[in-house]
Amino acid sequence: MLSAAERARYDRHLLLPEFGAAGQERLKSARVLIVGAGGLGSPAGLYLAAAGIGTLGLIDHDRVELSNLQRQVLFASDEIGAPKAGTARRRLLALNPEISVHAHEFKLRAANAAELLANYDLVVDGSDRLATRYLVNDACVLLGKPLVSAAIHRFEGQAISYAPERAPCYRCLFPEVSEQVVPNCAEAGVLGVLPGVMGSLQALEAIKILAGIGTPLFGRLLTFDALAMSWQEFHFTRREDCAVCGAHASIRTLRDSAGAELDNSSSAIEALQPRELQARQQRAAIDGAAPTLVDVRQPHEFALSHLPAARNIPLPDLERRLPEIPLHFPVVFICRSGARSLAAAKLAEHAGMGAIAHLEGGMLAWAAELAPAMRIAPPD
């Protein structure tokens, strides 16, 4: 039963004949988990809390950063450095003290996903990594939980909804995607309002599914082009060969994909050996995901010898010239011995770039291992 205070708070919902007290009661008894308190999770969380979802959970292991505030409207400037999930919990309870909010300040992994999701009726996925998207999708399929999933990139948004027996899943749409071929917001940028639109849409879908009204995005991919201000809808069906919801599914238990081991909160700079870099360049010829090579030595060092595809941005100029580096593919920094390239990688990481590596041992190691005839200039 709704209390007098709740009847007053949700009055505009109760006025809707299609929704009414029965719909509000359903929301009150519902438990929704939001994965990622970021650009999508912020508006989704605010609207779901305001709408009176009885139990909300937020899982996010990150802390609030200054660069989040352009779009993550759950957080304020004086909360920089604070854990996101706990900070979001306080904000949502201030908005609606009638509900319960649980903060899960850890990283979602195969080992903890089933136990966590078991406590919820529906999942809203606003994560920023494909590995997490697949883990959430697989967990929802295996546990039989509805899922509202959205993703954003630059000026574009996508959304689908899943429910057991009623819709194809995310893997039916995109069976398997390598993190390297799909840029994320940290690499490619995003217009701040875009996740506001898509996260609000996720809250709307969750409410519709929980209240049993309207037509959710089951088997439909909704895309939004913010520049053209156009929405489009595409129909997709369950794949017979889907690895998780198909007739002969191979995924029976949850697993972390390789990308899930990369942790955004700690340094993810990769140190590449010369042969690893060479192998990656050869592989790039096949999969098209060529790493961008940025040589941070001085121009006179670069002039004497450098790797064929490398471009020269001397370390002192790097911060100013970071925007010149294409963001769609991994970047590998190179110098003479590996010290300046590591400094460059740290600078790029600090600036918010993802998929960063450097050549360990630098051009000296490259020449020693792979190009004995190559002459390497001294730094001065």
Added chain:
Amino acid sequence: MKHRVRIPSPLRSYTAGAAQVSAEGETLDDLLAALERAHPGMRFRMIDEQQRIRPHMRIFINTHEAGTLASALAPGDEVHLICALSGG
């Protein structure tokens, strides 16, 4: 037969930033070949060496998924190239 083709933002570096281009083709395969001629390198980002649509790409003809590269295109059909996004 010319068709309107919608380009996802991760592939717009091949179309000089254009979100939409036009290309000719009686089938999806023809159209992708025409796109490749106009925008070299683009087809390989969508189709692998086994001539399969890459798993992070979906191609829709109007509002329905194109099953195979042999899918026929009718006059007025629009082709939408959709790329998985990861941002949140």
